[in-house]
Amino acid sequence: MRISRLFAALLVSLVPTALARSSTGxxxxxxxEPTLKAEDYSLFxxxxxxxxxxxxxxxxxxxxxTTMSYDIPxxxxxxxFTPTAKNLEADVGPQALFTLLKENPSTNILVALSPKRTPMxxxxxxxxxxxxxxxxxxxxxxxxxxxxxxxxxxxxxSKAHPLLSKNLPPVLFxxxxxxxxxxxxxxxxxxxxxxxxSTDGTEDRRADSxxxxxxxxxxxxxxxxxxxxxxxxxxxxxxxxxxxxxxxLFSDEFAKAEVAPGKRSGNGQLAQDIAAWTFxxxxxxxVDSATHFLEGDETRTEQEKYTTNDxxxxxxxxxxxxxxxxxxxxKSDIQELQLEFTMLDPHIRTxxxxxxxxxxxYSVTFRAPDRHGVFKFVVNHKRKGITPLQVAMPxxxxxxxxxxxxxxxxxxxxYYIGAISTSxxxxxxxxxxxxxxxxxxxxxxxxxxxxxx
Amino acid sequence: xxxxSALYPxxxxxxxxxxxxxxxxxxxxxxxxxxxxxxxxxxxxxxQGTKPLRVAQDETLKLxxxxxxxxxxxxxxxxxxxxxxxxxxxxxxxxxxxKVGRDGKARFSMNLRKPPVGLPPTTFDxxxxxxxxxxxxxxxxVYDLFDLSLPPSASTPPHPEESSFHVQPEIAxxxxxxxxxxxxxxSLVFAGLVLSPWAVLLGLxxxxxxxxxxxxxxxxxxxxxxxxEGLLFWYWVDLYLGQVLMYGAxxxxxxxxxxxxxxxxxx
Numbered sequence: 001m002r003i004s005r006l007f008a009a010l011l012v013s014l015v016p017t018a019l020a021r022s023s024t025g026x027x028x029x030x031x032x033e034p035t036l037k038a039e040d041y042s043l044f045x046x047x048x049x050x051x052x053x054x055x056x057x058x059x060x061x062x063x064x065x066t067t068m069s070y071d072i073p074x075x076x077x078x079x080x081f082t083p084t085a086k087n088l089e090a091d092v093g094p095q096a097l098f099t100l101l102k103e104n105p106s107t108n109i110l111v112a113l114s115p116k117r118t119p120m121x122x123x124x125x126x127x128x129x130x131x132x133x134x135x136x137x138x139x140x141x142x143x144x145x146x147x148x149x150x151x152x153x154x155x156x157x158s159k160a161h162p163l164l165s166k167n168l169p170p171v172l173f174x175x176x177x178x179x180x181x182x183x184x185x186x187x188x189x190x191x192x193x194x195x196x197x198s199t200d201g202t203e204d205r206r207a208d209s210x211x212x213x214x215x216x217x218x219x220x221x222x223x224x225x226x227x228x229x230x231x232x233x234x235x236x237x238x239x240x241x242x243x244x245x246x247x248x249l250f251s252d253e254f255a256k257a258e259v260a261p262g263k264r265s266g267n268g269q270l271a272q273d274i275a276a277w278t279f280x281x282x283x284x285x286x287v288d289s290a291t292h293f294l295e296g297d298e299t300r301t302e303q304e305k306y307t308t309n310d311x312x313x314x315x316x317x318x319x320x321x322x323x324x325x326x327x328x329x330x331k332s333d334i335q336e337l338q339l340e341f342t343m344l345d346p347h348i349r350t351x352x353x354x355x356x357x358x359x360x361x362y363s364v365t366f367r368a369p370d371r372h373g374v375f376k377f378v379v380n381h382k383r384k385g386i387t388p389l390q391v392a393m394p395x396x397x398x399x400x401x402x403x404x405x406x407x408x409x410x411x412x413x414x415y416y417i418g419a420i421s422t423s424x425x426x427x428x429x430x431x432x433x434x435x436x437x438x439x440x441x442x443x444x445x446x447x448x449x450x451x452x453x
Numbered sequence: 454x455x456x457x458s459a460l461y462p463x464x465x466x467x468x469x470x471x472x473x474x475x476x477x478x479x480x481x482x483x484x485x486x487x488x489x490x491x492x493x494x495x496x497x498x499x500x501q502g503t504k505p506l507r508v509a510q511d512e513t514l515k516l517x518x519x520x521x522x523x524x525x526x527x528x529x530x531x532x533x534x535x536x537x538x539x540x541x542x543x544x545x546x547x548x549x550x551x552k553v554g555r556d557g558k559a560r561f562s563m564n565l566r567k568p569p570v571g572l573p574p575t576t577f578d579x580x581x582x583x584x585x586x587x588x589x590x591x592x593x594x595v596y597d598l599f600d601l602s603l604p605p606s607a608s609t610p611p612h613p614e615e616s617s618f619h620v621q622p623e624i625a626x627x628x629x630x631x632x633x634x635x636x637x638x639x640s641l642v643f644a645g646l647v648l649s650p651w652a653v654l655l656g657l658x659x660x661x662x663x664x665x666x667x668x669x670x671x672x673x674x675x676x677x678x679x680x681x682e683g684l685l686f687w688y689w690v691d692l693y694l695g696q697v698l699m700y701g702a703x704x705x706x707x708x709x710x711x712x713x714x715x716x717x718x719x720x
Contacts, residue, residue, distance in 0.1 A: 140587075141532070141533055141587030141588060141589070141593040142587065142593055142595075144474075144592040144593065149589060182611065182612040182615070183612060184612055184614055184615045184617075184618045194537065194546070194585075195533075195535075195585050195587060195593070195595065197533065197535070197548070201532065202589070203532070203589060204529075204530060204531060204532045204588050204589050204590055206532065207530055207531065207532050207533070207534070207553060208552070210532070210533065210550055211550045211551075211552050214550050214570070214571070219570065220547075220548075220549075220569070220570035220571040221535070221548050221549065221550050221571050223535060223548040223550075223571075224537065224546050224547070224548040225546055226546050309628070336620045338620070338621060338623075340624075346624055347624070347626050348624055348625065348626050349621060349622070349623050349624040350623060350625075351623070367626075367628070369626040369628070370626075370628050370629055380617065382617055382618050383618055384618060406632075409634055410634050410635075410637045410640050411634040411635055411640055412640075413640040413641065413643075413644045414640065414643040414644045414646070414647045417644040417647045417648060418647045420686070421647065421648060421651065423682040423685065423686070424682075425651075426678075426682065427675075427678060427679050427682055430675055430678050431665065431675055432663055432665070434668075434671045434674070434675060434715070435665040435668065435671070
């Protein structure tokens, strides 16, 4: 009994406690500037390792390990913990990062920013992120606390993005906020508190400079909850980039701190959530298959062409990556999935409904328009922060063939009757003409016979 | 590595407890019309609920109050004196700083002809206006002042692709209406009309001395003619051109042979 229990305990200890894999790859490169020490972020990196990632470290001005070798990306994910580094080696500079994002499969990037202006600030600006003037960290005088006012406590938002865990405790933040442009690929993950603002002052005497700075910049005051401290960018090719306003959010110091007596901060959980989203673990969707066929077709053969006014069924299967099971699982609860039947402009746009007894299947039946031409079945489902789902299948819609029109119409009965009666009349006439001729012929023959006799 | 519990003891103040914090007194809001005469005026203090205030296009809003610290009981100049304009329905927020002198006197003036940059886009719904007082040395506080109704601003056009990230309106194709056919009764009446000459014919046939005697020589030919009509009827119902031409060729050959035989029987 004791031996088997020991054996079971041994087996359990061999299984990693929180195994979660990425859907695209396991190699992570961390570019860390010399002023930061990896030991200060050990909780974050150990958590990554326990989830199955291989973490490699390098400094910005080192050459190895490189991100690209002979034009092949070497890492699936890159973490840029270079908030104040001004000199970056070419293969981790903004140009190289852009090239990596556009590759197929693309590289995901997690960037830590800071109040200083660095090449990473220019990189962030390319994504429509507006940064406040340099050296103006985010401060908040609320809630009243004895720690520096540049260290903020941010409560989890009431309408949080699905990538954040539920019931996230308040998190500690130190760094700079940014404003997001209106590009819909960009979305906020965590917003700054309402009472926070960006300033370089540390005393009450500098109150006037706050007012003057807002007039000078022309952009107004960098304040309020419209600024965000953590934001994400979901590219259309599937690449993900996360921008965090301060690298200390990932530190062990903040992860172990208490925001209230007896309540630990949510930094550890938030760091995991950000990494999970950026490294393609959560909210990764995939179209498994998409097909179309005539409504009543049991064999479900895909047709090359449909006739106008045909009833056509379109069906597709979608699955979501489950990081714990490390495979794609059918997903049946996607809302508001829409199908467009397009020829230059959508002629039909309907919702795709989930099929009840087939997990992950969505289907709709509609009537093909009475315009002929080359149409496309288009599904282009995009939402902030999830992988876009795209399907485009061209198909021809042809007018009915010569025998595809309705026949034997009630309005044409007089014509049918007329034609048929003409045929019948002809046969009747032939019978009478040929039969009657025989009768007169016989009479003449008889007369001739009589005369002869 | 410092122990976590002793790191940064953070004290969260409970808002309901009336502790010593920044506050203001002699708060007044005046709305002046274009000619300078006051059209509305409002006195507000920290303990009051929010009141409505309306500013039209040509009017000026002037706010005045004095910031003081409850604990030290003197007028102070805080680090942060912001007016927050918030629209609940559209979730738009704007923050505008207020200039406060060393003596704690704050003055704010807003004319809609040149609105402050931080003002958010407005609609027909009122904006909640609150005052944020923050300081490094004193405990800060947030106070709700009044509900401000401003003329609606021109809406900013959204990003062209923004609509594709939300549900888009459904589009249904308007089909050509189905072909309508006249009532079947009318078709029947006219079909009867078409058949009416037969009635006349059958009536007049009584006066013709016709006696039919089926002749074995002409019967095959008549049968072939009848089957040609049948073939045409079959073509109308079911057959394709290729098939009918094939059958027609075979039948035509048979008809020619039968006809030749019938013709030879007359000679």
